[in-house]
Amino acid sequence: MSPAGRWQAASTQGVAVAVALLLLVGGLATVPMFATDFQLFRFTNILIYALALIGVNLLVGYNGQLSLGHGAFYAVGAYTTMLLVAHAGVPHWVAVPVAGIVCLGVGFLFSLPVLRLQPMHLAMATFAFGAALPTLAKWKGVEDWTGGSQGLGIDPPAVPFGLPLRFDQWIYLLALLFVVLSFWLTFNLLRGRVGRAVIAIRDHPIAAESMGIHNLVYKAVIFGISALLVGLAGGLTAMSMRYVAPGMFGLFLSFGLLIGIAVGGLGSLTGALYGAVCLQLIFLVVGASASSLKTSNTPLVYGVVLIIFLCLFPNGIAGLIRSGLALLRRVLARRSSVV
Numbered sequence: 001m002s003p004a005g006r007w008q009a010a011s012t013q014g015v016a017v018a019v020a021l022l023l024l025v026g027g028l029a030t031v032p033m034f035a036t037d038f039q040l041f042r043f044t045n046i047l048i049y050a051l052a053l054i055g056v057n058l059l060v061g062y063n064g065q066l067s068l069g070h071g072a073f074y075a076v077g078a079y080t081t082m083l084l085v086a087h088a089g090v091p092h093w094v095a096v097p098v099a100g101i102v103c104l105g106v107g108f109l110f111s112l113p114v115l116r117l118q119p120m121h122l123a124m125a126t127f128a129f130g131a132a133l134p135t136l137a138k139w140k141g142v143e144d145w146t147g148g149s150q151g152l153g154i155d156p157p158a159v160p161f162g163l164p165l166r167f168d169q170w171i172y173l174l175a176l177l178f179v180v181l182s183f184w185l186t187f188n189l190l191r192g193r194v195g196r197a198v199i200a201i202r203d204h205p206i207a208a209e210s211m212g213i214h215n216l217v218y219k220a221v222i223f224g225i226s227a228l229l230v231g232l233a234g235g236l237t238a239m240s241m242r243y244v245a246p247g248m249f250g251l252f253l254s255f256g257l258l259i260g261i262a263v264g265g266l267g268s269l270t271g272a273l274y275g276a277v278c279l280q281l282i283f284l285v286v287g288a289s290a291s292s293l294k295t296s297n298t299p300l301v302y303g304v305v306l307i308i309f310l311c312l313f314p315n316g317i318a319g320l321i322r323s324g325l326a327l328l329r330r331v332l333a334r335r336s337s338v339v
Helices: 003-029 037-062 071-088 092-114 119-138 167-191 193-203 205-210 215-241 251-264 270-293 298-312 316-338
Strands: none
Touching: 003 167, 037 167, 037 193, 037 215, 037 251, 037 270, 071 092, 071 119, 071 215, 071 251, 092 119, 092 167, 092 215, 119 251, 167 193, 167 215, 193 205, 193 215, 205 215, 251 270, 251 298, 251 316, 270 298, 270 316
16 A cells, blocks of 8 residues: 555544544433433443543553552542542532642652662552551541541532532533543653653663653653542542542552553553443442452452453453454455455
C-alpha cells in the first residue's frame, strides 16, 4: 500500500474510533435516565475504579514504578473532600478537584526522596505509607475533624446549578466527566514527548538518562499525576457514599488497584475500564460470600483471580481482546485475498 493509502486508512480508522468513543460516552451518559439509585451506585463505583486504575496504570504499566500503597492517596482525596465539604462548606464539585490537586502535591513531594531508592525499597516505602496514613484519621488530635474510628458522614449535598437531577444521578455524571477528561488527557500525554520519555525510562532507564532525559523529574511528575487521579477517585467515593472512615482505605485497597490493572491489562488505557468492571464483580462476590459465610474471603478471591490471569492471560483482558481482533483481521484478510 502506498503512503497516501496508508494515511487514508489510518485517518478512516481514527474517525471510526472517535465516533465509537462518542457513541459510548453518549450511551453511558443516558444511564441515569433508566437506572435506579442502587444501580447508579454500582455504575458510579465502576467509573471511580476506572479513574483510579488510569492513575495506577500510568505509574506501573507505563512508567514501570511499583507502588504498594496508592490506597493512601485514595484516602487523602476522600478525607480532603469530606473535610472541605463538612467543615469548610466548600461545594462538593469544587472540593473533589481541590482534593486531586492536594494529592498531586503530596505524591510529588513524597516521591522525590523515595525515587532515589532501589525499586524494591521504593515498593516497601509506598507500602509503609499506605499502611500508616489511614490510621492518622484515628489520632486524637484530629478526631474532632475526621470522626476518628467512627468516620465522618454528611447529608446528600444539593445538586449544583439547579439541575433537575437526583444527587446519585449527578455524582454518576460527574464521575463520567472526570473519567472522560482523564482518558483524554492521559492519551495525549502518552502519545507526546512526555509519553515517549516515560516509556523509555521504563524500558531502558540508563539509555534514557544518557539521552538527556532527567529520570528523577519525570518519575516524580508521573507519580504526582498518578496520585492526582487516584485522589480524584477517592474524593468521588467520599461524595458517592457521603461517608469516610479509616477502615475503607486499608492495604487491600492498594492491592485491589494493582490486581485491577493486572486483570485489565498493564500498559493499556482501555485496561482500566476492564479492570474496573472486574473489581466491581470481585467486590460483589466478596460481599455476597461474606454475608453467607459470616467472614470475609477477600484475600482468597484476590489470590485466585490474580493466579488465573497471570497464568492464562498475562496481558490481561485488553491483551486478550487485542489478540482476538488481530486474529479476526488476519482471517478477514485471508478471505479477501482468496476472493
